[in-house]
Structures are given as structure tokens and as C-alpha cells.
Amino acid sequence: MEAAKPGIGRAHSRSYRADATTSRLRHWRMNTPHISVVIPAYNAAWCVARAIDSVLSQTWHDYEVIVINDGSTDDTAAVLSGYRDRINVLTQKNAGLSAARNAGIAAARGEWIAFLDADDWWLPAKLDAQVELVRTCPNIGFCSTAALIVSPEGKTLERWDDAGAEGEILRNIFVTNATVAGSGSAVMARRSLFDQIGGFDTALRSLEDIDMWMRLAAVTRYACVREAMTCIVRSPGSMSRNREVMRSSAVNVMTKNRDLLGARDRGAFWRMAMAGVLADYAKWRYRDGERAAALFDLAEAFALAPVSRGRLLVSLALAMLGGRKV
Numbered sequence: 001m002e003a004a005k006p007g008i009g010r011a012h013s014r015s016y017r018a019d020a021t022t023s024r025l026r027h028w029r030m031n032t033p034h035i036s037v038v039i040p041a042y043n044a045a046w047c048v049a050r051a052i053d054s055v056l057s058q059t060w061h062d063y064e065v066i067v068i069n070d071g072s073t074d075d076t077a078a079v080l081s082g083y084r085d086r087i088n089v090l091t092q093k094n095a096g097l098s099a100a101r102n103a104g105i106a107a108a109r110g111e112w113i114a115f116l117d118a119d120d121w122w123l124p125a126k127l128d129a130q131v132e133l134v135r136t137c138p139n140i141g142f143c144s145t146a147a148l149i150v151s152p153e154g155k156t157l158e159r160w161d162d163a164g165a166e167g168e169i170l171r172n173i174f175v176t177n178a179t180v181a182g183s184g185s186a187v188m189a190r191r192s193l194f195d196q197i198g199g200f201d202t203a204l205r206s207l208e209d210i211d212m213w214m215r216l217a218a219v220t221r222y223a224c225v226r227e228a229m230t231c232i233v234r235s236p237g238s239m240s241r242n243r244e245v246m247r248s249s250a251v252n253v254m255t256k257n258r259d260l261l262g263a264r265d266r267g268a269f270w271r272m273a274m275a276g277v278l279a280d281y282a283k284w285r286y287r288d289g290e291r292a293a294a295l296f297d298l299a300e301a302f303a304l305a306p307v308s309r310g311r312l313l314v315s316l317a318l319a320m321l322g323g324r325k326v
Contacts, residue, residue, distance in 0.1 A: 034062040035112045035127060035188065038104030040097055041067055044118035045075040047233075052087060054121035060128040063114075064088060066107055068100040098200035098208045101184075105194050112188050119233045120185040126229035130188045133225055141220025142189035142213070145229035147182035152233055160232065162224035170217040170260060174273040177210045177250060180222070184209040186230040193220060206242060206249040211257065218260040243288065247281045268308065275305035279313060283326050291320055 037055050041048045048067070055065050065087040069076055071094025080089050090103050105113060112134075114127065126145060134140050147160040162181040163172060173179045180187060187209075197215045200208045216222070254274050258266055282297035295317060302313045319326050 033064040033110045034131070035060070035064075035114055036104070036108030036110035036191070037063055037065045037114045037116060038101055038108065039065065039067045039116050039118055040070055040100035040104065041072060041076050041080070041118040042070040042094065042097075042100070043072045043074045043076060045072070045079050048076060048118040049079055049082075051116055051118050051121050052083060054123075055116065056086060057124050058122065058127045059125050060131055063127065064109060066090060066104045067118075068092065068103050070094050070096070070100040096202060096205075098202040098204065102199035102202070105191070105199055108191055111191055113191050113194070114188040115184050115186075117185045121231050122185075123229045123231070125227075126186075126225075127188075129225045129227060129229055133223055134188075137221070137223055139221050140223045141193055142187055142216045143223045143225065144180050144182045144186040144188070145225040146227060147186055147230040147232050148228045149234050150231050152235055154231075157234060159228060162226070169222040170214060171265060171269070173210065173214050173217055174254065174257075174261065174265075174270065175276060177207065177253075177277065180210075180213045181224055182230040182232065183213070185232055187213070189216060190220070204249050204252065206246045207253050208249075210250075211253045214253065214257045214260060218257075243281070243284055250277050250281070268305075271304040272308040275301035275309040275313070278304075279309065279316060282316065282320075286320050286326055294320055 039048070039051055039055075044051075052065060052067065055063070067080055067087050067089050069080060069089060069091045071092060077091070080087065088107070090107055092100070092103060101115065114130070116122065129145065130143050133143055144162065146162060149157045149160055151157055160178070160181045163176055163179045169179070193216060197219060201211050202208075204211060213222075251274075254270075254277055258270050261270060278297045278301035282294040282301070285291075285297065286294035298313050298317050298320075301309060316326055
């Protein structure tokens with residue numbers, strides 16, 4: 001593996017804020033890192049140090065760390081100040097996850113941008129493995145790693161493996177929204193691609209990462225490191241709390257990106273994929289005791305894809321009507 005460039009033996013960082021003077025900004029930009037790590041943080045005092053420390057512990061050293069304090073009202077700012085010149089801090093009024101990531105992208109100096117949510121963390125060889133992957137396949141525009149889903153205490157609950165490296169990645173994401181393993185905490189993408197496709201959609205309240213991977217997949221290739229290098233925290237009840245927001249966003253993302261598909265896939269294939277999304281949310285609604293809403297989703301899905309999804313949807317409906325587990 002190529003050695004780090006002279007003068008870049010550790011994470012590049014100069015404290016940066018939106019009101020920095022021209023001379024300070026010029027000094028901060030003197031050296032260009034290979035990777036910019038973007039960490040959005042909102043009221044993340046309880047966890048952001050773990051995320052940052054996992055970056056500072058990487059075996060790949062040619063990077064900068066950009067943490068966006070998105071209007072936190074807890075002790076996030078105090079925690080970040082403790083890192084002094086090891087990280088770059090952007091402070092803004094609370095604008096949401098997409099806007100925070102976009103601010104990080106705008107400030108990034110690296111050829112690649114790696115995303116990490118404040119409550120997740122990386123294993124030490126994560127960046128090294130991704131750099132090696134894109135060196136081996138230089139036409140790749142974005143990549144991720146397999147991930148471990150863990151409890152807030154760090155106990156492994158399940159493994160999140162990639163489901164899209166084989167075949168057409170864009171079609172795979174439409175069929176299975178969670179195709180890109182690790183998603184917003186595992187993906188590394190070429191900085192130049194964001195100039196081409198734009199930033200994260202600030203109008204979305206959820207699944208803004210899925211929307212971004214669809215748009216990236218429409219213009220570039222994707223690959224995944226098979227080893228689990230990313231740890232994703234799952235809090236109890238998080239799906240139930242956010243389910244309706246996620247459902248609305250999923251329908252929006254599937255609809256707004258339909259034209260990214262080739263002409264042959266915008267008809268029956270898209271309807272089949274959308275029916276699958278509705279079926280998934282029907283199951284979650286049913287498990288939360290909302291049988292009527294779940295059956296409505298199944299009816300809507302059946303209207304979209306009676307041939308390709310009909311048997312599955314009917315079996316789910318019968319199970320729900322019979323009060324059985326789905």
C-alpha cells in the first residue's frame with residue numbers, strides 16, 4: 001500500500017468555522033488529504049467521541065476529520081473542543097442530517113469523502129480496506145463495507161452484508177433499499193461526483209442516504225468490502241418510532257428517482273419494486289398492531305404488481321386476517 005504523503009502522517013485538522021478569516025482558511029488548506037471524513041453531530045455528546053476516536057485510530061493516516069455541529073444544545077461543542085487541532089469543526093444552526101452532510105461535503109478537501117454518523121463507529125482497518133478496493137478497481141465511484149448491527153451497549157445483533165455488488169446496483173437498490181451495506185456510516189465516494197449529482201436532499205426527513213446511493217449508482221460503479229468494518233447502533237424501538245416518516249420517505253425516494261432507471265425498467269420493474277417496498281412497510285405496520293393500515297398497503301401493492309407480487313401479497317393478507325405472525 002502506498003505510504004502516506006510527507007507531512008500527512010496523522011489526521012489533518014485545523015479548527016475551522018464558517019467565520020474563519022481568509023488567512024486562516026488558506027493555512028488550513030495548505031495540505032490536501034486523500035480522504036475527508038464527514039461526521040454530522042446533533043446532540044451527540046454521549047457518542048461522538050467514540051466515532052471520532054474510531055477515525056483517529058485508523059491504520060490509513062491520510063485523512064481529515066470534519067465534524068458538523070448541527071445546532072446541538074447539549075455538550076457536543078465541549079466534547080469537540082477537547083480534540084483541539086485533530087479535527088475540523090463546522091458549527092451551524094440546526095438544519096438536519098442532509099444539510100449537515102452537505103456542509104461537510106462543501107468543506108471537504110479530499111479526493112474521497114467517507115461518511116460516519118455520530119452514534120456509529122469504524123474498525124481500525126476500514127479506510128485501508130476501502131482505499132485498497134478502489135485502487136484495485138479504479139472505475140469505482142463509491143464503495144462501502146459490510147457492517148455489524150449492534151446494541152447501544154455494543155453487543156452484536158446481526159450482520160449487514162452487501163446485496164448489490166453483483167448485477168446492476170441501481171436496480172438492486174430499487175428492489176432492496178438496504179442494498180448498500182452500512183449505508184450512511186460505511187460509504188466512501190469520490191468528491192467530484194457530488195459536483196455532478198448534487199448533495200443530499202434536504203427535503204427528505206429519512207432515507208436521504210438511499211436517495212443519494214440511487215443517484216450515485218446512476219452515474220458510477222459500486223463495490224463493497226466483504227469484511228465487516230463498520231458498526232451501526234440500533235436503538236430499541238427506533239423502527240417503530242420512525243416508521244411512518246420512513247414509509248413516506250421511501251415512497252418519495254422510489255417515485256422521484258424512477259427516471260434514473262433505464263426506459264425498459266420504468267414500467268413493470270418499477271411497479272414490482274414499489275410493491276415490494278409497500279409490502280415491507282405493511283409487515284412492520286402489522287407487527288405494531290395496525291392491521292387496517294397494513295392491509296391497505298398490501299392492497300395498494302397488489303394494484304401495482306398483481307402478477308409479479310400477487311402470490312406473496314395474498315399470502316401476507318391472509319396471514320394478517322388470520323392473526324398469524326408475519
